[in-house]
Amino acid sequence: MQDEIIRYESAGISFGRKKVLSDFSLCIRRGKKVLMKGKSGTGKSTLIKILMGFEKLSEGSVYYRGKPLSPQVAWQVRKEVAYVSQDTDLGEGPVKTLLEEVNSYRPNREKMKPEKLHMFMNELELEKDILDKNFENLSGGEKQRIGILIALLLERDIFLLDEATSALDSGLKKKVADSFLKQAGWTLFIVSHDREWESKEVEIVEIGKNGTDHTNS
Numbered sequence: 336m337q338d339e340i341i342r343y344e345s346a347g348i349s350f351g352r353k354k355v356l357s358d359f360s361l362c363i364r365r366g367k368k369v370l371m372k373g374k375s376g377t378g379k380s381t382l383i384k385i386l387m388g389f390e391k392l393s394e395g396s397v398y399y400r401g402k403p404l405s406p407q408v409a410w411q412v413r414k415e416v417a418y419v420s421q422d423t424d425l426g427e428g429p430v431k432t433l434l435e436e437v438n439s440y441r442p443n444r445e446k447m448k449p450e451k452l453h454m455f456m457n458e459l460e461l462e463k464d465i466l467d468k469n470f471e472n473l474s475g476g477e478k479q480r481i482g483i484l485i486a487l488l489l490e491r492d493i494f495l496l497d498e499a500t501s502a503l504d505s506g507l508k509k510k511v512a513d514s515f516l517k518q519a520g521w522t523l524f525i526v527s528h529d530r531e532w533e534s535k536e537v538e539i540v541e542i543g544k545n546g547t548d549h550t551n552s
């Protein structure tokens with residue numbers, strides 16, 4: 336299908352002898368919002384890392400825009416998709432400098448418009464003076480919001496959000512979730528334990544304890 340963005344087919348994940356997930360199938364089409372829920376350790380984060388090329392499937396297949404994942408396709412994913420990981424670690428240095436560094440990667444160049452920066456900072460309730468602070472010294476919730484800020488500044492329309500709001504207070508979780516969910520054109524693959532993501536726009540996929548097997552396609 337032309338509008339297919341991500342598809343797992345009978346995917347299985349093992350680490351050594353430990354089977355984490357088996358026979359998992361899921362298709363995410365353009366504009367869909369999918370929330371993956373399930374107990375800790377069921378392989379949710381790993382499924383996302385596989386798309387980025389950070390981990391590999393042990394069984395089955397994964398496709399991006401209809402193409403089986405290969406190192407080249409994983410590279411395409413990294414250029415086209417905004418990924419917010421569970422713990423945003425950008426190292427040390429002033430936030431402003433880190434944002435400029437992100438901007439220096441060729442595919443993202445000229446994307447960081449100051450007016451956008453201020454609009455997104457406002458939405459994320461980030462004060463201007465955070466730009467001069469050392470990233471390392473920020474709170475967990477502030478680091479998380481900088482991760483989301485970067486994802487938004489990249490102006491992409493496919494997002495992989497791995498516990499992107501876990502350290503935020505409930506009001507802010509809701510605000511962030513709503514601002515992502517209202518974008519009809521965005522494709523969202525969300526891993527979260529936060530209830531704030533559960534809304535009518537979202538398809539919920541439950542992953543079982545021993546690797547369940549969700550098929551929606």
Ligand SMILES: Nc1ncnc2c1ncn2[C@@H]1O[C@H](COP(=O)(O)OP(=O)(O)OP(=O)(O)O)[C@@H](O)[C@H]1O
Nearest residue numbers: 350355373374375376377378379380381382421526
């Ligand atoms: N590189 C790795 N090497 C060995 N084991 C790993 C590796 N990555 C993940 N695991 C293990 O695989 C299991 C699944 O991890 P994963 O982070 O994908 O789970 P999760 O469903 O996202 O959990 P949580 O909800 O706690 O974030 C865990 O038991 C984890 O310890």
